Amino acid sequence: MAAMDFDFTHVQTPFRMQPGLRRLDGNGAQLTPLAPSHPLYAEKLRVVQAGQCFHSLPGFDPQPALHAISEAGRAHGLPVSLRASCDLPLAFEEDFAVLDGATGRLAWLCVCTPSHWSPEEKLGLDFAAVHAPVADDGLLQSAAAHLVQLATGGDRWERFVWTISPSGRYDQHPGRQPRADWPSTNDPAAFAEECFVRWERQTFLPVGQGTQQAVFTIRVMLQPLVQAVRTHDQAQRLRSSIASMTDSVLAYKNLTPARAALLRWLDNAPS
Numbered sequence: 001m002a003a004m005d006f007d008f009t010h011v012q013t014p015f016r017m018q019p020g021l022r023r024l025d026g027n028g029a030q031l032t033p034l035a036p037s038h039p040l041y042a043e044k045l046r047v048v049q050a051g052q053c054f055h056s057l058p059g060f061d062p063q064p065a066l067h068a069i070s071e072a073g074r075a076h077g078l079p080v081s082l083r084a085s086c087d088l089p090l091a092f093e094e095d096f097a098v099l100d101g102a103t104g105r106l107a108w109l110c111v112c113t114p115s116h117w118s119p120e121e122k123l124g125l126d127f128a129a130v131h132a133p134v135a136d137d138g139l140l141q142s143a144a145a146h147l148v149q150l151a152t153g154g155d156r157w158e159r160f161v162w163t164i165s166p167s168g169r170y171d172q173h174p175g176r177q178p179r180a181d182w183p184s185t186n187d188p189a190a191f192a193e194e195c196f197v198r199w200e201r202q203t204f205l206p207v208g209q210g211t212q213q214a215v216f217t218i219r220v221m222l223q224p225l226v227q228a229v230r231t232h233d234q235a236q237r238l239r240s241s242i243a244s245m246t247d248s249v250l251a252y253k254n255l256t257p258a259r260a261a262l263l264r265w266l267d268n269a270p271s
Contacts, residue, residue, distance in 0.1 A: 004221065006197045006228040010160040011237050014244035018139045019147055024156040029076040030203045030217055031069070032093040040113070040220075043171045044089050047112040052176075053089050055109040055123045062108050065098045065215050068207040085110065094217040099127070099204070101152025101212030104145070106130060113170040113220045115163075115200065116179070116254075135252035151204040152214045162199035163253045164242075164262060170220050182258045188265035195225040195262070229269050239266035 024030070034041055047053050056062065062085055069088070088096065088110050097119075098108040104126045111119040122130050128144040131137055140147075151157060165172075167180035183194040199221050207213035229235050242255065242262055250256045 006162070006199060006221075006223050007160075008234045008237050010162055010199065011241045013237070013240040015241045015249065016139070017134055017136045017249060019143060020159045021147070021150065021157045022159065024158050024203065028156065028158065030094075030156065030158075030205050031073050031076065031078060032219055033078055034090060034093045038093070040093055040170050041090065043169065044112040047171060047173075047176075048086075048089050052173075053110055053112050054085065055111075055120050057105075057107045057124055060098075060107045062098065064207050064209045064211050065096075065108065065213060067209065068205060068215060069096070072205055094219045096218075097122075097216040098207070099148065099151055099214050099216055101148060101214065104148045107213075111218070113218075114173050115198065115220065116172050116174055118174060133252075135248040136246055151216070152206070152212050154206045154208070156203065156205060158201060158203040160199060160201055162197060164225060164255060164258065165196050165198045165222075166194060166258070168196050168222060168224075170222065179254060182261075188261055188268075189271060191258075191261040192225050192265040192269070195258070197223045197225055197228045226270075229266070231270065235266045235269040239263055242266070 034044070044053075066085060066088065073092075089112055095111040095113060096109070097106050097111065099105075100107045105124055106122055107124075109119045109123060117133075126144075127148050128141055131140045131144070134140060165180070166182045167177070169177055169180075171177055183191045185191050201219045201221070203217045205215040205217060207215060229238065239262075242259060245253075245255065245259075247256070250259055255262070
């Protein structure tokens with residue numbers, strides 16, 4: 001299902017909710033062409049056809065951001081021409097949001113596959129308010145103003161986030177997709193067979209052109225858990241990280257009901 005394998009270097013112990021931004025060098029691509037054969041294409045298409053993809057503050061002009069995205073694609077040999085915003089959702093695997101450094105607010109979103117959040121509710125919020133629901137978010141909140149300055153200061157950045165999910169859907173908008181139930185089995189192996197690693201590569205792309213804007217890109221990736229965990233070291237790395245999560249983080253990630261079963265399976269994985 002995933003276009004690439006999960007990178008276990010993103011799994012840290014103890015687990016912490018933190019910015020984790022890394023500056024991208026000039027060779028780091030930020031866009032991924034979306035093939036019509038990819039399962040993600042069909043999910044994004046449904047959202048586009050339902051008219052639920054775009055959200056914009058009144059009067060906001062997305063053209064500078066679209067131009068920046070087009071230029072970033074061309075810089076890495078991607079033959080994509082964005083003549084209008086309607087071309088964007090199905091051109092790339094990534095979802096997009098524009099952060100305005102002048103106000104610190106999200107001014108525009110093109111999001112089809114959110115991870116249990118509603119893009120329409122984030123529109124117009126400042127950085128701190130956007131992340132207010134995040135568990136153990138003290139580091140994010142205290143660094144909010146600095147992070148906005150970094151993200152919109154002209155450099156390119158990336159970070160990764162991950163979780164375990166009982167759903168193989170990319171689109172996890174709470175209004176479209178109720179949370180999937182965890183497997184109802186006492187067998188750890190059978191439980192793991194129905195789980196997925198869900199991770200995101202998030203980047204900031206400077207818009208320039210006289211603006212103080214940055215495009216925030218979100219690429220959602222999925223891989224069956226039993227395919228992702230191939231070695232004992234990977235299993236133990238994942239186990240240690242999950243075991244170190246606070247109760248509030250487990251609840252935020254909906255991992256509380258799954259923690260015990262996941263730890264039991266990881267104790268003996270891969271089998």
